Amino acid sequence: MTGLKATDLTCEYQTSPLGIDIKQPRISWQLESDRRGTMQRGCRLVFAGEDGDFSRPVWDTGEIMSDRSIQVTYAGPELKPRTRYHYRVKVWDSFGRESEWSEAAWWETGLLEQDAWQAEWITPLASEIDPQAEPAFLLRKSFRAREDASVVSARIYATAAGVYELYVNGQPASEDLLAPGWTSYQHRLQYQTYDVTALIQPGGNGIGIMLGDGWYRSNMGFEDKNFRYGEHRAALLQLHVRYADGSEEVVATDTTWKASFGAIQYSTIYHGETYDAREEQEGWSEAEFDESGWKPVQVCEGLSMDALIAQENSPTRVTQTLRPVAYFKTPAGDHVLDMGQNMVGRMRFTVSAPTGTRIEWKHAEVLDKEGNIYFGNLRPAKQKVIYFAKGGGSETYAPHFTFMGFRYVKVEGYPGAEEYGLPLDAFAGEVIHTDMEPTGEFECSDARVNQLQSNIMWGQRGNFLDVPTDCPQRDERLGWTGDAQVFISTALFNYQGGPFFTKWLHDLKAEQFPNGGVPFVIPDVVGGASSAAWGDAAVICPWTVYQYYGDTWLLSEQFESMKKWVEFIRAQGENEYLWNTGFHFGDWLALDAKENSYVGATPKALVATAYYAYSTRIVRDAARALGREDDLHTYGELYEQVKQAFQDEFITKNGRMASPTQTAHVLALAFDLVDGSVRTRVARELNDLIVENDYHLTTGFVGTPYLCFALSGNGYHDTAVKLLMQESYPGWLYSVSKGATTIWEHWDSIKADGSFWSDDMNSFNHYAYGAIGDWLYRKVAGLDMDVSVPAFKHIHLEPYFGLKKLSFAKAAHRSMYGRIAVGWRVDGANIEVSVEIPPNTTAELVLRGAYVHGLKESGHELAGVDGVQSAAETGQGVRLILGSGCYTFTYMNKDMFRIRYTEDSRVDEIMNDEAAAAVLRKYIPHFFVGAGFHFMKKSSLKQLAENTMARISREQINAILEELASL
Known part of the structure; x- marks a missing residue:
């Protein structure tokens, strides 16, 4: 054993993907090493065929001298x-070691070509079953497998116009839900591959398809309009059975199949499901089922094979089960279950009840101030499930083709509820979302911030259900582009989102208007114009995926779409370097909006032009990453011209933002649209705007995600931390103080008096403001990337220690190369920073306030420490270049003395420090005679400066702080 090995092999981000259509898939792996500073210097990959015999390889790369x-x-x-x-x-490493071969991994190709389909789209014969009937369809076929040869492989390739569940011989073919997912169906329709080898039996077999409306036929959007994509539900299925002697049989959907109704009487995305267990057809997907009463099917015209693609996204599944934490009866007399967490998914329940017993449960997110369950914010969405009992014993049910956003469940008709209440053990909440691998962690010393982090994670889980929806409960649940682009970096830190965003961005490209504009939502069921910050998802999202995963394929595939968006903007303005025309959402839901308006006070043209510059810069950088020199030159020049136009239009000749809003200052700083002394002034004035507003924000969807970055990145991190820790409205911890378990759409979705924001638009699970997570990870914990080297190949670690607000913070991210972690702890002036760097990467670690002298790693002086490649003092502290491994650094942070006392420090606290007390006596001796001192000693320095009776000027306070900092 060499202490070196390759592990965690993946193909197209996935472990052993089944049925992919990528003809040149990409392989990734991670290294494990028992030595610090390990880098890969070479690798060799060997590929084998079906038999897995590597002695007869399909392809052998030979030894490649590469760190890739x-x-x-x-x-x-x-x-x-x-x-x-x-x-x-x-692999071979930088120490000359050669690893053993890794464990073998695999992928399996799908049909690869559209002409490989032998199946036909089928739907019940219209003269026998009404195509518009509400009940879900059941489709079935019996077939015989050979008895003289064993089955070595059986695969089903299937999809639907609608949503479907697949059964073979009475057993579900997989745990996947709501397949085939939601895509731009007219352009792209995913098919799924199922390994059903274990379900096929010699002799008779049965296949069953349960077929519902799903996104395909539900009334998605705002027009209460069904049949958005087509009027007919239909299914497509092809089974390939391969035998030990090499022969193969194919069973496919055609007119020999039969159709009927089952127990699902009604099912839609927004409104829920009605299930009559009395109508269940036991054994309907088994071989010997009596189908004599079933009806013929017909080939469904108008559905072609041209849009079919193999599954790109990870499947939707139940990922967790929650039990109710409480049952109670509301003042209105309703029987209600509390799940303890605002979640997305479905309720599963068990009951023994007489035949025909009607049980109904309706889902909601919150209670009103009287303690009654609140449905007002659902708008027309019913989120209701109705169940009719079969009778005759215990029966269990969960909805099939819908999902709800809820914490509370109102239950009616459950037997015995009036006498005994609801039995908690009879109910379970099944959490449903795209089954993404968790990759991010964050924790700090403040329990409220940890709850905020939990809210961010739950908000993502609830809204990443096949598409990145804005909310999961009301009659919307749409893939809003603006929400996706502001949150995507936080999202990719938290979860492995490569397949998720690959699929969604391919839909965006397919839906992009011919002129380069981008719909508000993807898939597009709303239409309308294109808005700045929303359409910019076409540029920001593929670039962020590239930054996290080094995915040049997706970047290349989307590059023309990215360029089309920028060229669309260029064609809009009265000046080709400004975007000052057309419809825009502006700084949506900003708190500086005029009364009865959702749009903030920041001029829409300022927001639009700032994003114009930002997207143009990204296209320039993407061109560099892809080696497209002509585009690099074109968009490099355009970016400089747009930046200059922004400065000419929105910054005064004296270097002040013409718009006095927080968001205007934030965008100028976050998008690097100001430089030098102008940047210094804009940053200072942004800080002043926050301080003067008593550390409250007024930003909306556009400004909020970048606000703390703009402060921390320009010398005002303490202000950013105070802003984070703000518990009063408006602030991130206000909702936490109100018991939120997900992110709200509005800062005051529940007001201080317990009343609600308007029913019109008041989601309690709306992830956009959860973008603060990106700042928590990158600045508070200090886990960041070197943006010039994608996928965390070179890591930037730089914790910003929060001013007396936090005593520790830590974060970890499972990158493509492996686990990265950083954690810090402050004890007075003593700092401890621990880091973990995966093999085949390097890291830059900036230790703020440190000096090389006195800095120790695991108790040892820095000189000669294994893995430390260099150390240098900078204006910020010490900059270290580290190889892979785990390190613990300790030092005394002299800067902590400089931030020990601030203008918020109380006089009596400072007086406890003898040296600091001497400074106070020097500047305010009159406090130390008479009763005045006793009256003022509990005031902060800031309050003294604001209190004319104290006779302490702002200049004197600044002098006190400067002298305290020198102690």
Whole structure:
């Protein structure tokens, strides 16, 4: 054993993906090493066919001298359809060690070509079953498998116009839900691949498809309009059975299938499901089922094969089960379950009840101030499930083709509830979302901030259900582009989102208007114009995926879409370098909006032009990453011209923002639209705006995600921390103080008096303001990337220690290279910083307030410490370049003395420090005679400066602080 190995092999971000149509998939792996500073210097990949025999490889790369261990493209012989390929890796490192071969991994190709489909789209015969009938359809077929040869492989390739569940011989084919998901159906319709080898039996077999409306036919959008994509539900399925002797049989959807109704009487995305267990057809997907009463099917015209693609996104599944934490009866007399967490998914329940017993449960997020369950913010969405009992014993049910956003569940009709209440053990909440791998962690010394982090994570889980929705409960649940782009960096830190955003961005590209504009929502069921900050998702999202994962393929695939968006903007303005025309959401929901308006006070043209510059800069940078020199030159020049136009239009000749809003200052700073002394002034004035507003924000959807970054990045981190810790309205911890378990749409969705913001638009699970997570991870904990090197190949670690507000913070992210972690703890002036750096990466660690002399790692002087490649003092502290490994640094932070006392410090607290007390006596001796001192000693220095009776000027306070800092 060498202490070096390759682990965690993935293909297209996934472990053993089944049924992919990518003809040159990309392989990634991570290294494990028992030595610090390990870098890969070479690798070798070997690919085998179905038999997994690496002695007869399909392709052998031979030894490659390269440090690349992510996104390595298969470049062997052309892949065959419906074939499993095995692969393994060995590596050489910077110490000259050679690893053993890794454990073998695999992927399996799908159909690869559209002409491989032998199946036909089928739907019940219209003359026998009304195509517009509300009940879900059941489709079935019996077939015989050979009895003289064993089955070695059976795969089903299936999809639907609607949503479906697949059964073989009475068993579900997978745990996937709401397949095939929601795409731009007219352009792209995913099919799924199922390994059903274990379900096929010699002789008779049955296949069943349960088919509901889903996104395809539900009234998505705001027009209460069904049939958004098509009037007919339909299914497409193709089963390939391969036998030990090499022969193969195909069973496909055609007119030999039969159709009927089942127990699902009604099911839509917004309104819920009605299930009559009396109508269940037991054994309907088994071979010997009596289908004599079933109806014929017909080929569904108008559905082609051209849009079919293999599944791109991770599947939707139940990822967690929650039990109710309480049952209670409301003042209005309703029986209500409390799940303890605002969640997205469905309730599963068990009951024994007489035949036909009607049980109804309706889902809501909050209670009103009287303690009654509140449905007002759902708008027309019913979020209701109705169940009719079969009778005759215990029965269990959970909805099939819908989902709800809820914490509270009102239950009616449950037997015995009036006498005994609701039995908690009869109910369970099943959390449903895209089954993404968790990759992010954050924790700090303040329990309220930790709850905020939990709210961010739950908000993402609830709204990443196949598409990045804005909210999961009311009649909306749409893929708003603006929400996605402000949150995507936080999202990719928290979860592995490569497949999720690959699929969604392909839909965005497909839905982009011919002129380059981008719809407000993707998939587009709303239409309308294109808005700054919303349409910019076309540029920001693929670039962020590239930054996190080094995905040049997706960046290249989306690059023309990115350019089209910037060229669309260029064509809009009266001046090609300003965007000052057309519709815009502006700084949506900003608190400086005029009365009865959702749009903040920051001029829309300022917001639009700032984003114009930002997207143009990203396109320039993407061109550099892709090696497109002509585009690099074109968009580099355009960016400079747009930046200059922004400065000419929105910054006065004296260097002040023409618009006095917080958001205007934030965008200028966050998008690097100001430089030098102008930047210094804009930052100072932003800080003043926050301080003068008693550390409260007024920003909306556009300004809020960048606000704390703008402060921390320009010398006002303490203000950013105070802003974070603000518990009164408006602030991130206000909702926490009100018991929120997810992020709210409005800062005051529940007001101080317990009343609600307007029913019209008041989601209690709306992830956009959760973008503060990105700042928590990057600045508070200090885990960041070097933006010039994607995928955390070179890591930037720089904790910003919060002014007496936090005593520790830590974060971790499982990157493509492995786990990165940083944690810090402050005890007075003593600092401890621990970091973990994965093999095949390096890190820059900035220790603020440190000096090389006195800095120790694991108790040792810095000189000669293994893995520390360099150390240098800077104006901020000490800058270290580290190789991989785990390190713990300790030092006395002299800067802590400089921030020990601030203008918020109380006089009596300062008086406890003898040296500091001497400074106070020097500047305010009159406090030390008579009763005045006793009256003022509990005041802060800031309050003294504001109290004319204290006779202490702002200049004197600044002098006191400067002298205290020198102690």
